[in-house]
Structures are given as structure tokens and as C-alpha cells.
Amino acid sequence: MRATTIPERLMADQAKALPTKRFFVRMITRDISIEDCILDLLDNALDGASKEVARRHGSLDRENAYDGFWARIKIKDNSFCIEDNCGGIPLAEAKNYAFYFGKPDPDVNGGVPAIQTAEHSIGLYGIGMKRAIFRIGKMAKVVSSTSAGAFEVDIDVSKWEKSGEWAFDLTECKAKTPGTTITLSPLADFVNEEVNSPEFLDKVWKSIARDYSFFIQKGFKVFMGDSEVNPYQFTLREGGGFSPAYLHYTDEETGVRVTIKAGMAGPPPDEGSVDEKMKEVEYCGWYVICNDRIVIAANKNDKTVWTEGGSFPSWHPQYNGFMGLAFFESQDPALLPWTTTKRDIEVHAPVYRRALAKMRDATREWIDYTNQRKGYLEQAKAIERQATSVPIKRISEIKAISVPRFEAKPKVRMANINYSVTLDDLKAVATALGNEHMSYRDVGIETFKFYKENEVD
Incomplete structure (x- = not known):
């Protein structure tokens, strides 16, 4: 009798592996x-x-x-x-x-x-x-x-x-x-x-x-x-030196069409009611859209550009007003960077990783603007009011994001003055200035202003 080989013995029976x-x-x-x-x-x-x-x-x-x-x-x-x-x-x-x-x-x-x-x-x-x-x-x-x-x-x-x-x-x-x-x-x-x-x-x-x-x-x-159900109207603002970014390309490896639009959706929340601010803040951040279906919305964490302790800053309330939308389109949905729930993204998908670099570029401009804005707040607010909302679908001209730039103010050298007087004398001067409860600091400022205005040419 011919001997049975090891592979034949293994194939003689089966172990069932069906799911319950x-x-x-x-x-x-x-x-x-x-x-x-x-x-x-x-x-x-x-x-x-x-x-x-x-x-x-x-x-x-x-x-x-x-x-x-x-x-x-x-x-x-x-x-x-x-x-x-x-x-x-x-x-x-x-x-x-x-x-x-x-x-x-x-x-x-x-x-x-x-x-x-x-x-x-x-x-x-x-x-x-x-x-x-x-x-x-x-x-x-x-x-x-x-x-x-x-x-x-x-x-x-x-x-x-x-x-x-x-x-x-x-x-x-x-x-x-x-x-x-x-x-x-x-x-x-x-x-x-x-x-x-x-x-x-x-x-x-x-x-x-x-x-x-x-x-x-x-x-x-x-x-x-x-x-x-009425749709949320996605808009970005143009005018007063603001211009949304618009970038469109076809990913060479997958053939997926990628469109990125980003810019100011609304002014950073320095004005308006608290309720109005919160309503707008809810929609700030990055959106990822696959075949017109929003997969992640108003993202403010490391699933998009925001990182903790990395080369790019994490989200901060200072950046409110920014909105970015990254559209991925394909005839084959399996090529798109989304999960089975369609409420999350595959962050390691190569097509998505390549788009992230371009998303960061658009975001960086807004971060730089909000940093500079703090030193020119009233001027910035006046410029922001000149910008008007434009529906996303009407933003079609290919361009990079642009934001206003402010000229640096000349630096003024400052000096501190520190001297002591009796408490009775200070209270007497405060009373003469019209407010006996005036702080020590304010008494000093007001007396210096008085002397400068009356004794200095």
C-alpha cells in the first residue's frame, strides 16, 4: 500500500470555521x-x-x-x-x-x-x-x-x-x-x-x-x-483683503479628484452675542467630504491638521472663524478615505495623507493672521466687516488663501516711575482729582499727566 503523504493527511478532514x-x-x-x-x-x-x-x-x-x-x-x-x-x-x-x-x-x-x-x-x-x-x-x-x-x-x-x-x-x-x-x-x-x-x-x-x-x-x-430639512449653507468670505483658497488636483496614484477650499467663514469671536458666537464656533474647523457626503465635520483635532505637540499647532479658540473643506471624489468609493460608518476617516490612507500637506498650507495663513490680528484688533475688525459671504459652490477661481497684512507699529520705549509719599498726602490728592478711592497707580498717572500738560512745552 502506498504511504499517505503529510499533505494528504491534512486534507482528509476539515475544521469548520463558520461564524455563528x-x-x-x-x-x-x-x-x-x-x-x-x-x-x-x-x-x-x-x-x-x-x-x-x-x-x-x-x-x-x-x-x-x-x-x-x-x-x-x-x-x-x-x-x-x-x-x-x-x-x-x-x-x-x-x-x-x-x-x-x-x-x-x-x-x-x-x-x-x-x-x-x-x-x-x-x-x-x-x-x-x-x-x-x-x-x-x-x-x-x-x-x-x-x-x-x-x-x-x-x-x-x-x-x-x-x-x-x-x-x-x-x-x-x-x-x-x-x-x-x-x-x-x-x-x-x-x-x-x-x-x-x-x-x-x-x-x-x-x-x-x-x-x-x-x-x-x-x-x-x-x-x-x-x-x-433645509441644508446648512456653507460660505466663505471675500473682500477687504480676504480671499478663500481654492485648490483642485487629481491624485496620481488613485485617480481620486481632490478639491480644497478654505478661508474665513466668519470673524473671530470678538463681537456679537455669546449665543451668536457659539453658533458659529460649532461650524468652524476642517470638513472632509467623500462623494458629497460629509464624513467628519468642524474637526478640531489631529484627524485633520491640528496636532498636540507636533510641528503644527493644536486647535485654539483664537482660530475660530476658520473653515476648510476637503472634497474627495471617485467613481469607486473604496478609493476614498472613509470608514464603514462614513462618520470617520482613514487617517493613514495615502490619498488623504497627501492632501493633508495642502490643507496645512491653507490653515497656516489663518493662524498667522489671528496671531498678528491681536495687535491691530480695531483695524482688523473694520477690515473683516468689509468681507461678504460667498457660497462654497461659487468659489471656483484657483488661488491660494489671502488675508490682510498689518504694518508694524513703531515701538515706543517705556519707563516705570516708582516713588513713595505719605498716605494722607495721597488721599488728599485723590480727593482733589475727584475720587478719594482712586488707586495708587491711577493717582500717579493722573498727577504725571497734569504736570506734563501744564509744565512741559
């Missing part, structure tokens, strides 16, 4: 917030709209590209729903792609071709919808319709975790208006109380207004209940 569903679900949901899950579902709606716009017009590069498309978020007691009119999920895509955990790889999925993604997609890993379902709801219903057909998928999360099948039951149904509705009810433990709090709803509203501003400005509408 409960472990899998916990792992993909443990580090994502409920707010981020909601925004993931909104991303899916936007990707659907992008496909429809590209199909109808061939490009998203139009001022009102998303006109007519909308998504509506409804949160009620123990229920969450997001519905849209963004074209729906085709039946074949639902069966073969949409419910995959991750995007199918044609090389390892039986020759299944890769799914066609939307132009400038913000769907990254093909996990957002499933992760949101598991994180927010105990039960879910997904209903989607295209002009060609429709389907329903009902998911009982607890039952699915206990089953051995890595699939969801799908039922074809009659086509309706193209779009998708995802309903989660009842909600997972502790979720209902959080999502129905006014603080949470206000936070989600502000995140949508800010992080989806560029989509909304292109015509996409987002509703929370019956109320429409």
Missing part, C-alpha cells in the same frame, strides 16, 4: 450608533436616486441633479420607517446582491457579476441596510418597487439568528410607485426611548442638514415626519 449568526450580528453592530444607522439608510436612498439620475441624464454633474427625489423618516412610538421614491431595488438585485453582507466578489461567488454601483456612490461595503435593521429593530419589513416589479422581505431578527440559513425569505408582489420603504417595529431594546427623545431628533436633524447639505442643495429633499 449571533456573534456576526453583534460584531457588525457593536460600534455603530443609532444615528449612524439611520444615515446609512438615507445613503441607500441617495444611491438609488443617483442611479436614476445617471440613467436619465447620464451624469450627476448638474446644479439640480436630484430634483424630484426625496426620502422621509418617520419615528413613532416603538416604530421607525424610512421611505423614498428613488427608483426602488430591482428584483434580480434584491435576490443576488442587496441582502448580501458585503458586496459580492465575482471571483468567489460562482461567477456572479459585480453589481453596478451608482456614479459617485456613497454605499461603501454593502452592509448598511442589514446593519441598521439588526441595530434598530427586532422585526423588519422591506418593500421595494421598480417600474418592472416589486418584492417584500420580512425579517424576524431573533428567529433569523437561530436559523441555519444565511438568507431572507423574499416575496414578489404587485409593482407600485418606484421606491423603497423600510419599517422597523418593534424596536430593539433601549432604542425606542432614545429615538423618541427631542434631543436625539434634534441631533439627527442637524446631522442631515449639515452632512447632506450638498445633496439637498442639488434638489434632493429629506423630510423628518412632515417637516422638510
